[in-house]
Amino acid sequence: xxxxxxxxxxxxxxxxxxxxxxxxxxxxxxxxxxxxxxxxxxxxxxxxxxxxxxxxxxxxxxxxxxxxxxxxxxxxxxxxxxxxxxxxxxxxxxxxxxxxxxxxxxxxxxxxxxxxxxxxxxxxxxxxxxxxxxxxxxxxxxxxxxxxxxxxxxxxxxxxxxxxxxxxxxxxxxxxxxxxxxxxxxxx
Numbered sequence: 283x284x285x286x287x288x289x290x291x292x293x294x295x296x297x298x299x300x301x302x303x304x305x306x307x308x309x310x311x312x313x314x315x316x317x318x319x320x321x322x323x324x325x326x327x328x329x330x331x332x333x334x335x336x337x338x339x340x341x342x343x344x345x346x347x348x349x350x351x352x353x354x355x356x357x358x359x360x361x362x363x364x365x366x367x368x369x370x371x372x373x374x375x376x377x378x379x380x381x382x383x384x385x386x387x388x389x390x391x392x393x394x395x396x397x398x399x400x401x402x403x404x405x406x407x408x409x410x411x412x413x414x415x416x417x418x419x420x421x422x423x424x425x426x427x428x429x430x431x432x433x434x435x436x437x438x439x440x441x442x443x444x445x446x447x448x449x450x451x452x453x454x455x456x457x458x459x460x461x462x463x464x465x466x467x468x469x470x
Contacts, residue, residue, distance in 0.1 A: 300328065309333075327354075331357060343375035347382075355387075356391045378402070383406070397421035408429075414435060415467070418451075419445065425461050425464070
């Protein structure tokens with residue numbers, strides 16, 4: 283399926299379920315999915331793009347949204363990942379609460395996710411590789427059971443300045459251990 287414009291999920295809870303073998307191909311620099319109604323679920327979708335666009339595939343706000351069983355990846359980009367176009371699997375807005383991200387694969391993106399200040403939730407049992415890692419910017423997320431493939435991420439989880447100390451990020455050794463020996467960049 284080709285999405286030439288953004289699809290907005292609004293109003294009441296929506297469940298978007300993918301069919302086996304189907305691929306959503308982004309062919310323009312738009313955010314294809316905006317989960318802003320609360321209790322929205324994106325489940326089982328495969329998403330990629332024909333070019334590396336500087337947008338996320340999913341933007342999330344509201345309470346109780348879920349991203350489940352998806353494969354989200356970008357096209358190959360030349361050079362070191364620090365020079366890549368900033369494409370992301372998903373981005374939270376500050377009012378995104380109780381987000382559940384489970385059993386997804388994110389790869390060949392600048393970042394699997396950027397978690398904005400004030401957002402909360404759980405990121406569990408996902409695989410991320412060939413990225414610069416999850417970026418936590420003053421957000422509160424429980425990371426559990428995540429793993430990392432090859433090529434390796436620059437870091438697996440980056441905790442930016444201003445992000446809380448203590449639970450759920452400290453002790454860092456527990457965060458690393460509960461996420462397949464995650465590489466943590468602690469910039470707090």
